[in-house]
Amino acid sequence: MDSYDDTELALMKFGVGQPVPRMEDPTLLRGQGRYTDDINLAGQAYAVMVRSRIAHGLLKGIDTAAARAMPGVLAIYTHADLDAAGFGPLKCPMNIPQRDGSPMKTPPRPSLATGKVRFVGEAVACVVAETAVQAKDAAEAVELDIEELPAVTTPAEGLKPGAPQIHDDAPGNLALDFHYGDAEAVKKAFAEAAHVTRLDIISNRIVVNPMEPRSAIGSYDSKTERWTLNVGCQGVMGLRGGLARDVLKVPADKVRVLTGNVGGSFGMKSQVYPEYGPLLLAAKLLGRPVKWTDERSESFLSDHHGRDHQRVAELALDKNGRFLAVRLSGTGNAGAYIYPPMPATTNAVKNIIDVYATPAMEVNSKVVFTNTTPIGAYRGAGRPEGNYYMERLIDTAAREMGIDKVELRRRNHIAPTQMPYKAPSAMNYDSGEFTTVLDKALVAADWQGFDKRKAESRARGKLRGRGIGSYLEVTGPPAKEYGGVRFEADGTITMLSGTLDYGQGHATPFAQVLGGKLGIPVTRFRLLQGDSDQLKVGGGTGGSKSALVASQAFLEAGDKVIEQGKQIAAHVLEASAVDIEFLRGRFVIAGTDRGIGILELADKLRAGLKLPADVPQSLDVSHISDNPPFSFPNGCHIAEVEIDRDTGVIEVVRYSMVNDFGTIINPMLTAGQAHGGVMQGIGQALMERTVYDPQGQPVAGSYMDYALPRAADAPDMSVQNHSVPCKTNLLGVKGCGEAGCAGALPSVMNAVVDALSEFGVTHIDMPVTPEKVWRALNGA
Structure with missing residues (x-):
């Protein structure tokens, strides 16, 4: 019989659907969380980035002589050093087809600027010193020779004939001319509509501002030729893949990404950032860890921003207020470089229909380069905007047509009897x-x-x-996810997941799912997400999908634990595996009261229980789930x-x-x-x-x-x-x-x-x- 204390017995009732307090909160509230800046490695040096103060210009020279002579300075790196080491630029992994079928323009982003600077805050050099203060002083002494060029900050300016050209391989500053939908059907619906509502509408640019600024520590082991990056992110496997593939150009197993507590991200920390390459190069060349932590003033410049779309939103209705078609046209500001998820395009398509039966739709969007901080994901990344556009259209249409705004919504709702409903967005x-x-x-x-x-x-x-x-x-889109289960020597169970908690509180709900499956109190579970060496795959956290993909992975992993346990318990109980049932955390012989608790069985295995070769040797499971489709x-x-x-x-x-x-x-x-x-x-x-x-x-x-x-x-x-x-x-x-x-x-x-x-x-x-x-x- 498994032995639980009174608290654990009380918590046995806390399965799926119960308001269990977050298990990590006592640690965080006592100030015992371990964020990246809390980590200090033996012998570490400190890095500070030299950033452009000019939005657009030709980078003619970098004078580092005075800075190199300052106290404590160990090295100053520029793009030439990264290039000499074989490091590559950052690349956008997305490739959305243009209206004409050609690929979108995704110019690579150098970790340290070369040839040109394209926005205020772009990193140009990396100064490494014995202390952070010394590095900051030296960074201020680096002199940049930049021939200033005219800048553009809005898509409208960027698309004008004769506008300053930001990237040579993106003529007219156009990154993507995107189209989705049945243009003829939409045109016909608008032509036949009894009423058309039209709005010029803006989704304003915002700075993400997570509570914890970005920070990273680069390390290199010359014996194993492996890099390690301690960094706050949204998924260690994706970040490892990007670093290995694009920046370091090495096999993925040569890179380890470690993430502890993360103080917010909202999409912003999901990508590989330019600072990571110079840190890892410095760590290798100096033979010691190198740490960098953003200051809030830098964060405003260098963290990816969110939103920044301008739309013309149109809704066609018949005489009874039934929706016939919706159309979005406009621009999205990419900033100086392209980053996924391109919220001005695909997520607008998926979400503009909202909860309403709308036979036809069309989205036209021009994504434009400007001399501003790049735009990335921000909580929803195009999803809130899609709903915003539709709901503003509905209120406006209701006023214009003299229909009650509540009634207009009811009249157009997709009914439960219409499920499954195939929207014109292909969802x-x-x-x-x-x-x-x-x-x-x-x-x-x-x-x-x-x-x-x-x-x-x-x-x-x-x-x-x-x-x-x-x-x-x-x-978020489906992808494979990891659901590992490991029974530890101290009686706890480690859950391994390729998602990553950056404030949501994954440990408790994941324990509720797996604990309910296995009949084990939630207090016995620990969650491991932030070590790429211990995971097999992982889609990270984003797109409101962690609970659904992790629950699926852990339920499937739990089934495997139970199946292995039945075979092991059959040997211990001297019964046939087909006669073993699993009930409320115990393996029992069907029709009898003979059984053994799952944790007791785990104890016997750790104590050296001898098993036949054809019986599983452990309750541990390493499971990769084919994740479910959209929800x-x-x-x-x-x-x-x-x-x-x-x-x-x-x-x-x-x-x-x-x-x-x-x-x-x-x-x-x-x-x-x-x-x-x-x-x-x-x-x-x-x-x-x-x-x-x-x-x-x-x-x-x-x-x-x-x-x-x-x-x-x-x-x-x-x-x-x-x-x-x-x-x-x-x-x-x-x-x-x-x-x-x-x-x-x-x-x-x-x-x-x-x-x-x-x-x-x-x-x-x-x-x-x-x-x-x-x-x-x-x-x-």
Whole structure:
């Protein structure tokens, strides 16, 4: 009989669906987390990057003489050193076909600039010294000879004839001319429509701003000829592959990536960054580890930014308000280099349909190079924007056609009887009860009581508005995932996963899934994700897919543990394997009370239990799962805002949401994910914006200039679940990581426009700052 203490016995009930507190929180709250900058290796040196202060220019020379003579300086590396060592540039692994079928333009990005600089903050040289302060002093002494060229900061400028050419192999600065959809069917639908709604709409550029700045330590073992990179990332296997393939040009087994705690990423830390190559080269040439940690001011320049799209969104409706077609046209700002996931293109296609039956769609997007920080993934990466565009179109169409905005949504919902529903995006929706979700959200928001609240606000000199934000997201694409199970000598079980927790809290829900399968308390489990040497594959974390892919992998791995255990238990219990059953953590002989607990069996194996050669020798499992296809989390958020008529200040005063995340492993954690996503959506909607001057200099480059939402900006949030299990994976999980943003952008912005509508405002772009509102209220 397995021996559990009272706490473990109490936690036996905490399987899938229970609000189990995150197991890592006590460690993190005591300040005992181990982030990259907390790691210090014996003999390490320190690196600081020399960055361009010019957005666009010819790099004619790098004078390092004065810097090299400064105290403590060990080396200064430039592109020539990387080139001499055989290091390669960073490459975009995506290749989306152009409208004409030709490949998109993906010019490689050098780790250290050569020939040209293309944005303020681009790394040009790497200074290594005995201390971080010495390295910083020397970096400031490096002199760059740059012949400044005209810069472009917006796609519109970049596409103009005669605009400064940023990359020679991307004429006209066009990275991708993207088209998706049946253009003729869409054209016909618009021609026959009784009404067409059209909006010019912007998704503003934001700085990601995770709590933990980027940091890395490069090491090299000359005996084994292996590189090790300690770094915060979103998946060690993907990062290892990119480093080995593109930068180091060595077999993947020559590279080890180690990741401990990660203080946020939201998509931004998923890629190989330019700093990693110089660190690894320095470690090899100096024979000692080299550490680099970003400062926040550098992060504003060198971390990938998010969003930055301009769209013309159009919706065609018949005389009864039925949707006939939707069309998006516009541009996406790539920044100076291309990085996946190209949110201006494929994710817009997948998400623009939202929860509505729309027979035809078309997406046209020109992705343009500019002299700005490259754009990368940011929480949702095109998914929230797709829902935002559709929900703003619906509110506008309802006003223009004189149809109630709730009724217009109900009228166009995809019905449960239409499942599986093949959208014109080629996505196959497997499940969803969208009208029910909307109706529950209306009740949660006290929709009927709004007029009273609006009158109370007016009595206090405030405008009040309400907005609906329905959403449907498409999770990240399927890929193989790792689900390893290892029974340890101390009685714990190690779960190995190729996903990576950068704040979500994977350890607890994964333990709930596997613990429920094996009948073992969640406290016995440990999670290992951040060591590429101990994993076989791994898709990392992104696209709201970790719970669904990891649960599938661990359920399948659990089945293998049980099957192996039955064969081993049969030998121990002197029975036939076909007579062994597994019940609540015990292997028992069917029809008897004779059995052995799974952990007791693991103890016997560790003690040297002798087994026949044809019987598995261990309970350990190393399993690679063929991951399930897409899932479709969805929901409805309703926001209410108050606006001060004198100052234009906006406050989100009520927020209600009903989400369909499928089977919920841990409702406490899904609520937390929703809270965080909503606040990031509120930040983008009301205050966050990255601004460049005409010379390509960032104007909002610190927290003195860039507004992030604070605790005082957070409304009380009502979170309810309406769970319709997904049919595309074993557990029925749909994902939840990006849903908060997807619901917040449209609900908050629809509420703002609703509040301003009595002043004739029919649309306003994000971020809705007090100045912008004041101008709208005063007719400017």
